[in-house]
Amino acid sequence: MKHVAIIGGTGYGAIELVRILHMHKHLQITKIISQSQQGEYLASIYPHLIEFVDTPMEELDINQLKAEIDVVFFATPAGVSKALIPQFRGTNVQCIDLSGDLRLSNSQDYEKWYGGEAAPEETLKEAIYGLPEINKEEIKNARIISNPGCYPTSALLGLIPALQQHIIQPTRIIIDGKTGVSGAGRTPSSMTHFSETNDNLKPYKIGKHQHIPEIEQYLSESVNNKIAVTFTTHLIPMTRGLLCTAYGQLTSDITIDEVIEIYQSHYKSHPFVRIRKKDSYPTTKDVYGSNFCDIGLFVDERTNQLIIMSAIDNLVKGAAGQAIQNVNLMNGWDETHALHTIPMYP
Amino acid sequence: MKHVAIIGGTGYGAIELVRILHMHKHLQITKIISQSQQGEYLASIYPHLIEFVDTPMEELDINQLKAEIDVVFFATPAGVSKALIPQFRGTNVQCIDLSGDLRLSNSQDYEKWYGGEAAPEETLKEAIYGLPEINKEEIKNARIISNPGCYPTSALLGLIPALQQHIIQPTRIIIDGKTGVSGAGRTPSSMTHFSETNDNLKPYKIGKHQHIPEIEQYLSESVNNKIAVTFTTHLIPMTRGLLCTAYGQLTSDITIDEVIEIYQSHYKSHPFVRIRKKDSYPTTKDVYGSNFCDIGLFVDERTNQLIIMSAIDNLVKGAAGQAIQNVNLMNGWDETHALHTIPMYP
Amino acid sequence: MKHVAIIGGTGYGAIELVRILHMHKHLQITKIISQSQQGEYLASIYPHLIEFVDTPMEELDINQLKAEIDVVFFATPAGVSKALIPQFRGTNVQCIDLSGDLRLSNSQDYEKWYGGEAAPEETLKEAIYGLPEINKEEIKNARIISNPGCYPTSALLGLIPALQQHIIQPTRIIIDGKTGVSGAGRTPSSMTHFSETNDNLKPYKIGKHQHIPEIEQYLSESVNNKIAVTFTTHLIPMTRGLLCTAYGQLTSDITIDEVIEIYQSHYKSHPFVRIRKKDSYPTTKDVYGSNFCDIGLFVDERTNQLIIMSAIDNLVKGAAGQAIQNVNLMNGWDETHALHTIPMYP
Amino acid sequence: MKHVAIIGGTGYGAIELVRILHMHKHLQITKIISQSQQGEYLASIYPHLIEFVDTPMEELDINQLKAEIDVVFFATPAGVSKALIPQFRGTNVQCIDLSGDLRLSNSQDYEKWYGGEAAPEETLKEAIYGLPEINKEEIKNARIISNPGCYPTSALLGLIPALQQHIIQPTRIIIDGKTGVSGAGRTPSSMTHFSETNDNLKPYKIGKHQHIPEIEQYLSESVNNKIAVTFTTHLIPMTRGLLCTAYGQLTSDITIDEVIEIYQSHYKSHPFVRIRKKDSYPTTKDVYGSNFCDIGLFVDERTNQLIIMSAIDNLVKGAAGQAIQNVNLMNGWDETHALHTIPMYP
CATH class of the missing domain: 3.40.50.720 (NAD(P)-binding Rossmann-like Domain)
Known part of the structure; x- marks a missing residue:
């Protein structure tokens, strides 16, 4: 113990x-x-x-x-x-x-x-960046872990396979982020005051979110190429849950079936990423209270875009759960220990 | 002007x-x-x-x-x-x-x-207590109005006809109050922090709410008899809306039809009180954004209780709308001027 | 297995x-x-x-x-x-x-x-009624369990100690019930349609709820005396959570400290009931996703009432969790097996 | 009359x-x-x-x-x-x-x-497309109005000034749409069932929404040029409100002040469009219950994108309010008659 x-x-x-x-x-x-x-x-x-x-x-x-x-x-x-x-x-x-x-x-x-x-x-x-799906071996040998931010966890897990496999261009990537309110923490503020947050949708920190450089750094490292992203954030009237909708320009004709196969293959040894079938898209409640990242994919043939939706619980895979996943790896325990629980639904 | x-x-x-x-x-x-x-x-x-x-x-x-x-x-x-x-x-x-x-x-x-x-x-x-449904003539001649609290508005409008008509006993009246969060005002606090208020139901200020003596005073005045009430308050995860469920012991056999008729008659010259038909109960959204108080009634023959449900928008009939209703009366204008709007639904 | x-x-x-x-x-x-x-x-x-x-x-x-x-x-x-x-x-x-x-x-x-x-x-x-806090020994020997309803679980756990210890009168008990929407199940209806349920509070099934006779039967059995209750139900805009606010007339002078001690003693061998300290009242989120029933108590000296607030997760202690608690008992396993988890908060 | x-x-x-x-x-x-x-x-x-x-x-x-x-x-x-x-x-x-x-x-x-x-x-x-901000004169003389969809109202009002003034490229426009649940209408379904919609965020109809061709047709007409857009839709756990976050590639160096001035000038004779100042972004509650479309703008100099956020109440400017605005114009009445009300906040 x-x-x-x-x-x-x-x-x-x-x-x-x-x-x-x-x-x-x-x-x-x-x-x-x-x-x-x-x-x-x-x-x-x-x-x-x-x-x-x-x-x-x-x-x-x-x-x-x-x-x-x-x-x-x-x-x-x-x-x-x-x-x-x-x-x-x-x-x-x-x-x-x-x-x-x-x-x-x-x-x-x-x-x-x-x-x-x-x-x-x-x-x-x-310090090792603690996103096990990109960094597992280094984490196993780390003593200091820098646990990823909630948005970067969702955005990186969604985008890295497409970039590494050259499915999308490394330029003009757009990430539209949406988060539940618990991501803002426990300190009361007018931004998180119930009466003005309930039944409301608020864009915030446009162009200024500190997760922008984090996303860019690790996307860049993942393909050895400087990548910049347009990233926006929206506060959603829900307690937990975070979803990024990312848009990238396809490099060539590719079918949705091929894209899904690439993603499934990419994450086959990563127990906390679930790739959705065609025409199925993750909702944040599908991962509520769990350490999963669920990813849905769509190839927009009309406009030649890949649309990636990746959902996490911001407090679990976006924070505490991922931290424990890292400690499991650092100590040689099963990566999923204490974490392989069914999401709470509804 | x-x-x-x-x-x-x-x-x-x-x-x-x-x-x-x-x-x-x-x-x-x-x-x-x-x-x-x-x-x-x-x-x-x-x-x-x-x-x-x-x-x-x-x-x-x-x-x-x-x-x-x-x-x-x-x-x-x-x-x-x-x-x-x-x-x-x-x-x-x-x-x-x-x-x-x-x-x-x-x-x-x-x-x-x-x-x-x-x-x-x-x-x-x-100062004249500005609840026009009990005090209209005095309000017309007032210079200072003490505008009623949100809970008292709902509770008094619900209970007074039953007490004045001796439908219920003046003892052991119970009022279970439920309010939206805007009633707590604009100052952020952990009580009204979105993440802990959303998807949550919180009893609060049990036995200590400052609306207790207000309800008791005006109930007592309405029947010239000292009345005490048991009153509790619950915070509901919604922005606007307030509903009191009040319970009183029936004094005699009476049918729901008779009770409804008494209430309709009591409020027939009061344009902002709507009495529901049998088997229909008000929801807070039925009065959202409006100056109405909707009242539903049930005679529980099994236990000899009258159950009264009275719903208001805490910011309108429970505050600003009622204030303007009072000013209309004080100045000889139509009582409903600027207030006779349809509730916002859904 | x-x-x-x-x-x-x-x-x-x-x-x-x-x-x-x-x-x-x-x-x-x-x-x-x-x-x-x-x-x-x-x-x-x-x-x-x-x-x-x-x-x-x-x-x-x-x-x-x-x-x-x-x-x-x-x-x-x-x-x-x-x-x-x-x-x-x-x-x-x-x-x-x-x-x-x-x-x-x-x-x-x-x-x-x-x-x-x-x-x-x-x-x-x-069939044995599967409320372990009143029936544990019979459950251990049962083959058929009738798992309690969600409202009865909350109401019975709240009221039984007070009745058995003669703290309150067995007459004119009032229970004001409030539930999250998941209690209504998965079949879509206008009652549970998001647009009309969100930011809304709805009384429903007044005087007609099928949990009334269940509450009365087991209250009556608990004190060998026919007990009738006035029971109302309100739909709260939240997914999970159920709270009953019960009101009973005190039989004698008793302090809140004494009442709390009686409750703590009553439930001392029941791991899923937590009695709150003075001035602390349970919110439904305090038990979210867990098998706990949290009970808060208040002695209203002004009106001689005991006010009991009991909160559960309607899908766990109010349904599936309690069912598994019963199976644990029936098979001689630890009553808390698979159930002793920390509520999900926020 | x-x-x-x-x-x-x-x-x-x-x-x-x-x-x-x-x-x-x-x-x-x-x-x-x-x-x-x-x-x-x-x-x-x-x-x-x-x-x-x-x-x-x-x-x-x-x-x-x-x-x-x-x-x-x-x-x-x-x-x-x-x-x-x-x-x-x-x-x-x-x-x-x-x-x-x-x-x-x-x-x-x-x-x-x-x-x-x-x-x-x-x-x-x-039939005349009833978006007064692009079509006012034709509406005045119309007998048949095709009232715009909710998403197109928000998207078109947000994008047209930037396209007509050549601030952004007409290619690779991305619109990330987010709507409250009332847009799905009154028929109950599992998509709009409270328990699964509350505290949840759901992408839906990805690549299939019938508002895609509507947006493209009127964007194309507005610049006499065939325009295709990538458009996604997300269901937000709120009753009313719709916000589109649109992304376009800047054609040249331009400051946020210049963009704001262009937008203000574009809409100066349109009473229902409010352009926000620098660093201020519209929330959906800012237009709740009203016929306004509030637009916020951001120039992302790092990635050369214009980000446009446009918020409406989907049932008012996105439906009934706009319909009445059109009737006002068709009959020579003040365009704002019955519509110039303050949004309901909070």
């Missing part, structure tokens, strides 16, 4: 980790750390956890973590983990960063899109 | 006043006053108002209001209007208070349920 | 059984039976089940079931299981009826509230 | 016409016609109409309509109006078709996308 600490205990990433880790046989939550609410009980903030989490949240003590903990999840806002993870240098403590701090390999990109100074170069270099 | 000022310009009560007053032929909004955001344009906070509201919000200047304004709506949080309305003493300025400051005639009740000191006794005495 | 058949494969009860049974170590789904859609794949109707359910639905063959199956779940509409379950007489096949066919011990009640003829008397007699 | 008949009385288009026409001074609803429910009262199906609509629905009698009615709205499903409207030939009866029957000028397109035979050639020729 390995000992786990979760830093940033009161956010949605943290409680989703708690939910999934409860089903994990090799990992045990030993500490939940919250700077703002140390001493409080998580179950007093989140009553659904009553009888599951019985110890108070603790303050951060790096030395204690080094001594007692095997795996640390950083479910912290941007700007926190970049200062903490370097302090675990030289230890065997596995660090999984659910924030964006270590995702951009280029420091200038971080400064431009996130603001503030980037993480130390050596930490950035050591 | 009378000149209107709205104080508390950025809340939902205020913008609902703006929406309805736009259809009013005798009232013109001259000033929108916001202490916290003076100088700002309301349409920059609420883009739905673009091209409708073109002047910046102003700071409060009582003397200027006295000089230029005929009707002031106080769409302010509890504790504000009790200090402002007395300053209009001796003028002809009509003051409509949408807050709870003037609703409780007994100062101790205010102190107990709202906290803080009550309004001056003479202001409390001068 | 015991073999399971689910009859009524395409309803919500069935797919929730599939979801939970996937986590069960002693039960394996061998057959999914659908008369209307035999030969079809469940995953083609419910794509969230892709890669989980790979065999086509079958037609009903009682003899084959007797030969091959150990446990049959009847997730069928009213009127089906009463004709099927008697055919398993004299076998060891465990029959769990999620419909209402066997819940009312009095045939006349069935005919009145459900319509049609009741199940054979001997089947009614053999 | 002109006399109005509405054919197809029980659909959402019809009741939205009823709602808006109630505010119209020159139009009076004389007949509501429903083949399936003649003799019934509309208010018994739609209780929000109680006290507003008091006559029963009638069967269709063309001769009677010719004799008594001035304006007929066809709020009928596809395939109905094409047979009825030709029967008004040679009369002065104004015919407004809210269905798609007369929108495609090419009969083969109709047969391909709608199925069945197209309307008679002479009717297609006489």
Whole structure:
């Protein structure tokens, strides 16, 4: 049994980790750390956890973590983990960063899109991008994982097969992103106020979303070619779920059956990607509460476009579930351990 | 054309006043006053108002209001209007208070349920409770209106005919209240955070809701008898709409047809109350965006109870619409002016 | 490993059984039976089940079931299981009826509230009402389980301790029920049409709900005294979740602390009931996707009422989860096996 | 006062016409016609109409309509109006078709996308496409109006200025459409069943939506150039509201300020189009219940794309409101009569 600490205990990433880790046989939550609410009980903030989490949240003590903990999840806002993870240098403590701090390999990109100074170069270099469907072998040997963003998870899983197999042009890729509101976290704001979000659809952060450089970096790496994407984001009146509709220009005549076969083949050893049959498209509820990414495909012969729809649960495959998938790989456990559950429907 | 000022310009009560007053032929909004955001344009906070509201919000200047304004709506949080309305003493300025400051005639009740000191006794005495279906003649001659709370509007309209006609006992009345989230106002909080409110049902303020003494006071006045009620409140994942399900013990054998006839007769000169036929019950969407209160009735012969379901739009009949209905009456205009619109459905 | 058949494969009860049974170590789904859609794949109707359910639905063959199956779940509409379950007489096949066919011990009640003829008397007699918190020992020895309705589960768990301990009077009990829409099943209707259900609150089946006699029968049995209740039902714009707010007249002065202690003591050996602390009330999302029933309590000293709020997930503790809890007990397994999962929040 | 008949009385288009026409001074609803429910009262199906609509629905009698009615709205499903409207030939009866029957000028397109035979050639020729922002003068002189589809209204208003001013290339235009559920009408189906639509996002009719040829035809006409578009549609868990996010390749360097100025200038004489300032994007709730189309713009300098977001209420500007706007123009009344209302927010 390995000992786990979760830093940033009161956010949605943290409680989703708690939910999934409860089903994990090799990992045990030993500490939940919250700077703002140390001493409080998580179950007093989140009553659904009553009888599951019985110890108070603790303050951060790096030395204690080094001594007692095997795996640390950083479910912290941007700007926190970049200062903490370097302090675990030289230890065997596995660090999984659910924030964006270590995702951009280029420091200038971080400064431009996130603001503030980037993480130390050596930490950035050591961190492995934790998208198992592109990076499984490196993850197995990693000590630091930079867990992907929710939109990038959906967009990359949808686009990479088409780009790597040259089904679509690497230029003028358009990604229309749509997310549930839990992606915005737990801090109340007018953007996430029920009365103005319910029965409403809101475009937001147009041209400014910090997931743009992340998507571009890993698409570029996947084909060794600089790729830029047009990416928009829309807030959907639902709690969980994220779907990207991506559009790419076909390079040649290809049938939908051929495209589906390429995708199925591409993901055949990846248990969390499900490719839909022709004329079937994923809805976000099809993956609700699960670690799946469901992908639907359409060849628009009239306009020569490939349309890719990829759906995830933003809190699971887009955050906590993927983090645990990474830890499973890092420790030689079954990749699907604690994660192979049926989505909650309806 | 009378000149209107709205104080508390950025809340939902205020913008609902703006929406309805736009259809009013005798009232013109001259000033929108916001202490916290003076100088700002309301349409920059609420883009739905673009091209409708073109002047910046102003700071409060009582003397200027006295000089230029005929009707002031106080769409302010509890504790504000009790200090402002007395300053209009001796003028002809009509003051409509949408807050709870003037609703409780007994100062101790205010102190107990709202906290803080009550309004001056003479202001409390001068203020008329603005529920036209019980108070129409007094409203016509009023200068100060205490506009009813949303729950009391629904509960009182549902219960008063049964109590006045002795259909039900005056004891052990139970009112189970259910409201949409807009009733909680515009300030973001975890209670109204989309991710935790969507697909969720939350009991709240059990035994502590400040509408309890208001309901009791006006029920008691309606029958000249001290009445206490058990009242609970539940937050429903919808933006607008409020429904009270009230339960009273029948005093004698009575058929549902007789009850319906009594209610229809009671409200026959009140254009905003619609009594449903037997076996038809109001949904909140049936009154969405309108000033109606729809009432459904059931006689439970098995247990000798009268069940009363009364639905309103909490922002219209429960706030802004009723306020304008009161102003119409105070000025001798048609009670339904600007208010006789079809609910928005679906 | 015991073999399971689910009859009524395409309803919500069935797919929730599939979801939970996937986590069960002693039960394996061998057959999914659908008369209307035999030969079809469940995953083609419910794509969230892709890669989980790979065999086509079958037609009903009682003899084959007797030969091959150990446990049959009847997730069928009213009127089906009463004709099927008697055919398993004299076998060891465990029959769990999620419909209402066997819940009312009095045939006349069935005919009145459900319509049609009741199940054979001997089947009614053999069937045990599967609410483990009141009936655990009998369930352990049962072969036929009548799984409780969703509202009765919530109402009975909330009221029984208060009645058995004489905290409240057995007369004039009022239960105001509120349910998510999945309780109405999968058949589309205007009642459950999104455009008219979203942002809407609908009272329905007032005075006519078939759960009324079920609640009354088991309340009466629990105190050996004929109890009648006033029970109303409201459709809430959410998918899952059910909450009953029950009101009972206090028999004597009692403090909230005493009431809470009585409830905690009453349920101390029942792992799926969680009693809230003073001033904390359950929301339906606190139990989302789980088998818990969370109960909150309030003593209204002003009106001498006990207010009981009990929340469940209507598809889990209100249907499939409770069914599996019963099977666990019938087979001597841990009552919580496959069921002790953290609710999905948010 | 002109006399109005509405054919197809029980659909959402019809009741939205009823709602808006109630505010119209020159139009009076004389007949509501429903083949399936003649003799019934509309208010018994739609209780929000109680006290507003008091006559029963009638069967269709063309001769009677010719004799008594001035304006007929066809709020009928596809395939109905094409047979009825030709029967008004040679009369002065104004015919407004809210269905798609007369929108495609090419009969083969109709047969391909709608199925069945197209309307008679002479009717297609006489019908004017009722999008006032592109066609105002022809509408003024029309007798037959083909009222635009909801998606085409949003897409065309968003794209036409950019295409006519050569801001974007006429090739590889992508339109990502998102709609509320009321666009699917009133007939219950599993697609619109609450439990599976709430908290869910569903792509649908990918590559097959009958609004594709409509968008292409009128875009092509607007620039005298054959234009093809990639168009997708997504069902959003909200009742009303539709937003298209359109992407076009910029033809040259242009600033967002310049684009906004071009759009403002383009629509300066069109009272129902509101162009947002830089960095402000429309949400669907900003136009809820109103006839506005709000347009937001973004120049993505990184990828050389113009991103256009255009929001409407699908039942108002996307159906009934636009129909009345057309009738206003046809009769020389103020274009905004009965339509210049403030959106309902929140």
